[in-house]
Amino acid sequence: MNKTSRLLSLAIALSSLITGCSDEAQNKAELGKYAAVQAEKTKHQAMPAEETEHPSGEMQHSMPMSSGSVETHQSGMDEIGRRADDLPAPLNRTQPQLVSVDLYTDERVAEMMPGVTYEYWTYNGKVPGPFIRARVGDQVEIHLNHGKPGAAGEAHSEHTSTQHAAAGHSAHSIDLHAVVGPGGGAPLMQVEQGEEKSFRFKAAHPGIYVYHCASPHVPTHIANGMYGMILVEPEQGLAKVDREFYVMQGDFYTGGKYGDKGLQAFSKEKMLAEKPEYFLFNGRVNSLRGDRALKAKVGEKIRLFVGVGSHVASNFHIIGAIFDSLYPEGAIMNPPLKNVQTTVIAPGSAVMIEFTAEVPGKYLLVDHSLPRAIDKGALAELVIEGAAQPELYQQASRNNVAR
Numbered sequence: 001m002n003k004t005s006r007l008l009s010l011a012i013a014l015s016s017l018i019t020g021c022s023d024e025a026q027n028k029a030e031l032g033k034y035a036a037v038q039a040e041k042t043k044h045q046a047m048p049a050e051e052t053e054h055p056s057g058e059m060q061h062s063m064p065m066s067s068g069s070v071e072t073h074q075s076g077m078d079e080i081g082r083r084a085d086d087l088p089a090p091l092n093r094t095q096p097q098l099v100s101v102d103l104y105t106d107e108r109v110a111e112m113m114p115g116v117t118y119e120y121w122t123y124n125g126k127v128p129g130p131f132i133r134a135r136v137g138d139q140v141e142i143h144l145n146h147g148k149p150g151a152a153g154e155a156h157s158e159h160t161s162t163q164h165a166a167a168g169h170s171a172h173s174i175d176l177h178a179v180v181g182p183g184g185g186a187p188l189m190q191v192e193q194g195e196e197k198s199f200r201f202k203a204a205h206p207g208i209y210v211y212h213c214a215s216p217h218v219p220t221h222i223a224n225g226m227y228g229m230i231l232v233e234p235e236q237g238l239a240k241v242d243r244e245f246y247v248m249q250g251d252f253y254t255g256g257k258y259g260d261k262g263l264q265a266f267s268k269e270k271m272l273a274e275k276p277e278y279f280l281f282n283g284r285v286n287s288l289r290g291d292r293a294l295k296a297k298v299g300e301k302i303r304l305f306v307g308v309g310s311h312v313a314s315n316f317h318i319i320g321a322i323f324d325s326l327y328p329e330g331a332i333m334n335p336p337l338k339n340v341q342t343t344v345i346a347p348g349s350a351v352m353i354e355f356t357a358e359v360p361g362k363y364l365l366v367d368h369s370l371p372r373a374i375d376k377g378a379l380a381e382l383v384i385e386g387a388a389q390p391e392l393y394q395q396a397s398r399n400n401v402a403r
């Protein structure tokens with residue numbers, strides 16, 4: 001089955017999932033059109049997905065998410081997961097400024113694992129949404145477009161407004177936890193199809209914060225992938241490190257069980273019962289493994305920003321590593337906790353973790369409620385390269401141990 005026919009059958013399956021719509025035939029036609037548009041996109045993006053990604057370290061500096069940033073380089077329709085190195089570089093400025101952030105909403109079917117597809121709701125086409133970086137004192141202006149700007153055909157989206165309403169996302173919005181003000185901006189930012197809205201706030205409180213959609217039904221929008229993180233750097237910036245990574249855990253509620261093939265519907269029942277089928281780092285199973293693993297070299301200082309987008313707390317742990325410094329609850333202005341093994345990250349919260357790479361090898365990032373990692377997807381990899389120092393870590397046997 002080639003990609004086009006797979007997409008078409010996905011679209012037809014998707015149409016059968018949409019309930020409460022007055023005109024099912026029109027739905028099917030629209031979804032067929034949607035699939036055709038997506039298939040056309042895929043044809044144009046048939047080159048290997050990884051090669052179209054921005055390499056680490058080439059991110060824009062002073063203006064996160066300005067046009068021409070990584071967001072214009074989608075890795076192909078099947079890639080939903082944001083790379084862990086996809087975040088702006090440290091700001092390195094001494095004065096506040098206006099930071100302009102362009103966001104759009106995009107609902108699209110992508111692979112959660114091979115053979116398993118899901119209609120994600122996203123900011124800028126990926127899960128999590130873009131990492132926003134500001135400095136204390138900055139004015140941050142958020143521009144949110146409902147639908148992908150310039151999408152072929154419709155003004156702003158491949159869906160009709162009927163479908164938007166039927167699917168439960170007639171509006172999208174944003175609530176940033178870095179905002180002090182009602183709803184974190186959400187009352188100013190309910191954006192319907194074909195609209196763009198903007199609001200501005202002063203980033204007055206340094207910290208690492210979660211943002212998410214806050215349109216009805218809010219938990220559904222979040223469960224489908226509408227979250228990201230915003231860092232408000234202190235005046236003096238953060239201490240220099242060699243590598244920074246952006247990781248968000250999310251829980252997903254599919255109609256079928258973990259691993260069941262085909263297009264999976266969202267299960268509101270499972271969400272209300274707090275029984276996710278999937279626990280995922282950056283949007284899909286194995287999103288941050290293999291050639292998308294986090295990578296560092298022996299001796300380098302590593303900083304992780306780890307957050308929980310959706311509804312279940314993470315028991316975040318890196319197997320074989322100790323967090324030299326942990327800033328829990330997003331509180332980057334407090335003295336860190338030292339030498340931490342596992343940290344609980346609440347839904348709608350984030351932490352900053354720093355440690356130095358010492359022993360080469362592969363390390364697994366997990367939710368230490370381990371069935372989630374081993375059986376439900378919450379696994380990522382950190383690969384450390386470089387020379388081993390045997391006194392730190394080596395195989396031993398009784399007869400070479402001094403007694």
Ligand SMILES: [Cu+2]
Pocket residue numbers: 121169171172173213214215221226
């Ligand atoms: Cu939304």
